[in-house]
Amino acid sequence: MRIINLHIDGFGHFADTDYGPIEAPITVFYGPNEAGKSTLLAFLRTMFFGFPPTKRDAFYPPLRGGAHGGRIFLEDDGGGGYHVALSESNKGVVARLSRVASADQLDPQALDRLLGHASKGMFESVFAFNLADLEKLGPLGKGDASRQIYSAGMGAAKVPSALTGLQKRQDELFKPGGSNQEVARLLNELDAVERELRESANGATRFADLTEHLAKTEAEIRDLTATAKDVDLLVRRTERLRAAFDDWVEGQALEGELAGLPERASFPVDGLNRLAALEERARQASEQLADRTEDASKAQTALEAGAIDRAVLENAGEIDRLRRGRQGFDASVADAPKRASELRQLREELEEALRGLGQDWDLARLDTFDESIPVQAEINAWDVRLRDAERLYHAAEGEAGQAEKDAQRAAGARAAEEDRLGALEPSRLTEVELDDHRRRLLRCRGLLDERRIAGMKRESLEAQADDAERTIGSAPAVYPNAPRSMLPFVLGGGGLIAILAGLLLGGTAIVLGVLLGVMLLGAGVALYFGNPQPRATQQPAAEARPAAKLAQQLAAAVSAEAELTERLSAEAAVFRLTRLDREAFDDREARLNTEASLLREVQHQEQRLQDAAKNEGTLATHAVEAQATLERLGTELDALRREWQSWLTARGLDPGLMPATVGAVFVQVTSGRKSARAVADAEHRLERIEADIDEFVAAVQALCARLGIPVDTADRRRVARVVDELADRMDEAKRADAAGKQAQLALDEATTRLQRATRADADARDEVAALLGAGGCSEAEEFRRAAQDDGRRAVVVERLRDCNERLQRHCAHGTTIEGLKAELAAADPVALEQELADLAERAATVKDELGRLQQAFGQVSNELSTLRNQEKTSSLRADRERLKASLSEAAHQWSIATLARGLLLEAQATYEKERQPGVIKQADAVFSAITGGRYHGLMSPFGGGQRLTVVDRDGTTKDAEQLSTGTQQALYLALRFGLIREFGTNSVHLPVIVDEVLVNFDAHRARRAAEGFAELSKTNQVLVFTCHESMRDLFLQVAPMTQVIEIGGER
C-alpha cells in the first residue's frame, strides 16, 4: 500500500493543507523543528486508525480552523485507488472509505483489509515510529510484534510453561530425599504394612506355643477328670447305702407281718366291690323287668281299639287325582261361556277386515296373497328408483335456470370491462424500451460519478501544474535568462473554456467541446514542457523531469475526463436531454416511473377483459349443456312411471297406487290374516274346555259306581260336592290306618325290651353266685370277711415290693439287690456318714483343680480361635498389594513426566539452535549490516521471557540490555526491519514512516541504516521525517530517486 496524496482540513497547526502526489520509493518530509513532522505522523496514524476514543477533540485540535480531520488518497499493492476521509466534530466521527474507480463507499472493514489487518499497536510500533520508540524495546514487547519476535505462534510458545508443569508433576511424585512426595508417602505406608505383617508372623509362633500348651492342659484335665469320676463313684455308693438303709429296715418288718397272714390259693380280686356291684345290677334288672311288662300290656290294648274304611283306601289314588282336578273342573265350567262370547266377537272382526280390503277379497285370497319380503324389497326398490329419478329431474331443472342467469351476467361483465379498457390512455413505451431506458439511466449515473472524480483529479493536477509554473517562474537565480512565452497558457486556457462550454451546452456540444478542449489543452502543455523556447542556460535535468511528468499526468487526466464525457453523452442520447447532470437524470427517472405505471395499468385492464370474455364463453356453454340434461331426465322419469303401473296391474292392484300406498294394502292384509288366526285359535280353545269337563264327570261317575254312591252327572255342582265328600272320607281312612300301624310298632318294641330285661335279671343272679363260688363261699357275709384278710395281705405284699424296688434303685450298675442287702446288713449308719464327709471334701478339691484347668484351656482355646479366624493378615497383604500398585502407578507417571521433560529440553535446545523465528533471522542480517558485522547471532532464547541475545565479534554473547544505547537502537531498528519484511511476506506492504530515527547513529551506521531503508523501499513506501539537512542529503545520496517535500513553509 502507498500513500499518494494527503489533505489536512484541520489537524494541529495544519489547515487546508495538501501533500502529494507522493510517488518516489522514499520521500523525505524535510522541515525545521516545530514544522509539524510529529503532527504529520500523528495525522497519518489517525487517518488509518481513527481518533482516540476519549477526548478526541483535544487530540491535535484544528488550531487554524477547518474541520478536524482530512483525507488521504491511497493505492493498494495492486494499483487500486482509495479515498480515506475522516472528520471529527461534536456530533461524532465521520469516516468514509471509497474506491476511486467506482466512487462506491466501502465498509469500515475494507480499511482493515487494506492495512493487512495490522493492529494499531503493531502499526505504530513497527511501521510508524519515532526516535523515542526506538530508544527502548517497549513497543515491540507487546502484542503481535512480541509473538513474531519471541517464537510465539511457531508451536513453541508454551514450551516454558510445559517444562514448568512437567517439573511440578515430577516433584509432586518423587524427589530424591523428599518426604512429602507421593512416592515417599506410599513408601512410608508400605513400611508400616510390612511391619504389621512381620508382627502377624509373630502371631503364628504364638499359635504354635498355644497349641502345645493346650495339648498339655487337655491331658491334665483328662487325668483329673478320671480321679473326679472315681471319687464320685465312691460318694454315690456310700450315699446309696445310706439312702437304702431305711428301706432295708422296713422290708424286714413287712416280711415278718406277711408271714402271720393266712394264705389262700386264689381269691377274686377286688371281691368286695365286685360283689356290691353285682348285687346292685340284680336289683335294677328286676325293676326294669316289671316296667317292660306293663308297657307291652298297654300297646296290645291300643292296637285292638282302631277301625279303618278299607274300600275308600283302595281307591285313594283315584280320589286324590279327582280332588286335584276339581279346581280345574270348576274353572272350566266357569270359563266355557266366556270363551264362546270371545269367539263370536273375533268372527265379526274378521268379516270387517275382509270388507275393508274389497268385495273380491275372501279368506282364500287373504291366505294366498304374496306379501313376502322379496316383494316388499321390490316395492322399496321401485320407491327409491322413482324418487331418485324425480330428484334428479328437479335438480336439473334448477341448474338449467341458474346456468341461464349466470350466462347473462357474464355477458354484462365482459361489456363493462371493454368500456373500462376503452377509457384508459395508451402507454408511449413498450416494456422492453422501458427496461432499456432504466439500464441506460443507471449507467449514466455511474459515468457521471466517474467523470466527477476524474474532474477532481484533473483539478488537482492543474493546481500542481500551476504551482510548478510559479516555482519555475520565481526562480530567476537558478534560471535567470529564461524568457517566458504565454502561448502554452493561452492554448491551455482555451481548451478548458471549450470543455466547460461543451458541458454547459449539453447534447452533442459536450462531445465537440470536450474534444476541442482536450486538443487545445494538450497542445498547450506539450508546448510548455516540450521544447517551447530556447533557454539562456542549461537547466538541471533533475528539475525538468518532474514538470514534464506532471504535464503528462495532467494530459492523461484531461483525456480520461473527456472520454467519460463522450461515453456519457452517447449513453444519454436516447433521452434527448438538454443537460447532463444529476437533476436531469432524476427528472428523467421520474418520467420513466410514470410511464411504467401507465403501462402496468393498461396491461392489467387487458388481462381483466381477457378473463371476462373467457368466463362468458364458459358460462354460455354450461347453460346449453344444463338444458339438454333436463330434457333427458324428463324422458327417463316418464318411462319409469309406466313400468311401475304395469307392475301393479300384474298383481291385481290399482295402477294409481304409489309404492308407499301399496304398503298400506300390505298392512291391511296382514291384519286380516291375524284376525283369521285368532278365530281359529278361539274355536280350538273352546273345544278343549268342553272335553275337559266331560272327562272329569265321567271319572266321578265311574268311581261312585265302584263305591256304590249314587250321583247326578247333569248337576255339575253336585258332582263337585261328591268329589269333596270322597276326599274327606279318604283322609279319615288314612289317619286311622296310620294310628294302627303305630300301635303295632309300640307292641313289638315293648315285647323285645321285656325279653331283654328278663335275660339281664337272670344274668345278674348267675354272676353273684359265680363270685361267691370263686371266693369259696356260699354266703355273701362269709365272702366279705374272707375279702378283708386277702386285702391286708395284698397291701403288705405291695409295700414289700416297693421296698425292694427302692433298694433295687440304690443298687449300683452290675450289683444285685441281694448283694446290696448283704452290704446293708453289714453296714453301720454312723460310719457311712463319716465316710460321706471325707469323700465330699476330696471331690471339692478335685473339682477346684479341674475348674482351674478348664478355665486355662478355655482361654488358650479362645486365643487360638482368634488366631484361626484372624483375617488381618489377609487385609494387610491386600493393602500391601494396593500400595505396590499405587507406587508402581506413581513411578510410571513420574517416568512419563521425566521422559517428557527430558525430550522437551532436548527439542528446545535443537530448536533454539536451528529454528529461530524468521523475524530474528532477518533482523540478524540487518543488525549485522548496520553494525558493520560487529554483532551477529541475534537469538531469542527459550524460557528467558522477552530476552534477546547477540554475539559480539569476540564471540561473547550479550543480552540486548548490555548493549550501548546506539547499538540498542540499531538492534530495535533491525527488529522492525525483520517484522516489516515478515509482515509483507504474509500480508501487504505497508508504508514505513520514521521520525528522526537515525540521529543517534554515527555516520557509518546512519549510512548503512539509510541503505537498509533504501533496500526496504523496494517493497515498502518509506516516508522519512527529519529536520536535519544531513539526513535529507543522506537519503538523497543512498537513494537518488528520493522525493523531498519540505514542510513548514505554508505556516
Add this chain to the structure above:
Amino acid sequence: MAPIRFVHAADLHLDSPFVGLHARNPPERVAKTLRDATFSAYDNIINLCIEEGVEALLVAGDVYDGADRSLRAQLEFFAGLRRLDAHGIRSFVCHGNHDPLDGWQARLTAPAGCHQFGARVEAVPFDPSQPERGTVVGVSYPKRDVTENLAVRFRAAPKQGFAIGLLHCNVGTDTGHLPYAPCSIEDLVGIGIDYWALGHVHTRQVLRPQSPAIVYPGNTQGRHVNEQGARGVYVADVGEDGAVALTFHESGPVRWDTAVVSVAGMQTEQQLLDAIDRAVGKLLEAAGGRDLVYRLRIEGRGELHDSVRRNGFTDGIEERLNAEWGDASQFAWCERIEAATSADFDRAALRDAPDFTGDLLRLIDSVRADPTRLERIGSQLLALYGHARAGRYLKAEALTEAELVAALDEVETACLEALA
C-alpha cells in the same frame, strides 16, 4: 485296570491378595469377596470333589502364596483336606516355589487320607487298599529356588498300575513364568508316568493329551488383570484302558476382565458413559454370574480426548461405575481406568511441520529408533528405580528397552498435552 477319577488342581495361592488393585475404599462386601477369593475357590474345589465323587484331590504345588504362608491359609487348607477325608477322598499335595518346605508351617495334623510329598521323590499307592490300581509319584521344593530338572528323578521311582506324577515345574522356556524346575516335554515322556499333574503355569493348558497326559490346570483364581477368564481345575477320568478324559471346572468366584472403549466418533461425554455402561454390561454377562473385577481402557483418537485427560475425569467415572455396579448382587468392580486416548490430530502432518512440535515428534521418532539414545533417555529414570528405598519395590519394574519404546507413546501424548 479299574477306572480312576481324581481332581487335578494347582497354584491355589491361598490368602494371596489381588494384585494391582488401587481403587479406593471398596464396599466391605467387595473387599471381603476379593480378600476371600482364593479361599472360596478352594472351598469350591472341595465341594466339587465331594459332588463329583472323585477318589482323590491332587494339588501340584503353590498351595500358599509365600514362604511366610499365613496361618489362616494353612488352617483353611487342612480343614478342606479333613472334609475330603471325612468323605473318604484322599489327597496328594506337593509344594512349589511359593510354599517350599523350608517355609514356616503351623503344627497342624494332616488327615489320615492326605499325603504330603517331601523333598525326595516318593511313590505312594493311589488307593492303599488296592495298590495295583495306581501310583502317585511326587516331590516338593525344599526351598524356593529349585533350578534342577526334578522330572528326571521320577524315572527311578517304583510304580504300579496307572502312574501319576505330581510336580511343580516349568515346562518349556517361554511360559511367562520363572524357570523353576525347568524341563521339556521330551523329559516328561518315557519316564513311566501316565499323567503328569503339573503346577506353576497359571494358564491352563494340556501340553499332551495322552501317553502321557501332560496337564497344567492353571491357577484356581485369577489374581490380576493378566489372569483373565475362567480359572479352575480338571476332573480327570482314567478309563480301564488308561485313556484320560479331562473336564474343566471353574472354581474362581471372581473373574478378571478388561473393557475397552474407544472415543473415536464420540461428541459428548454422555456417549462415552453410555458406551462404558454397555461394555461393563457385556463383561458381566460374559462372567456367567460370577463377580467381576475389570480394568477399563479408554482409547482412540477423538474430540473427547481433552475431557478424558482432564484431571479428575477418570476418577469421576471410576467412582460412578463402582457406585453403580459395585453394590449389585453380582458386582463389577473397576480396579483401574487407563486413559489412553489421543487428541484428534494428524500426527504425520504435525511431524512434518517446520515448527517446534514437528521437531519434537521427529526427535521422539529418532529416539525410538536409536537404542543408544533410548538408553540415555532411560537413564534419567534411575533416580527413582535405583533409589535405595523405592528400588526395593520398583527394581523389578524398571522399564526394559521394549517397555521404554512403548512408553514413548505416552510420553509423546504428555508432551503434546503440555504444549496444547
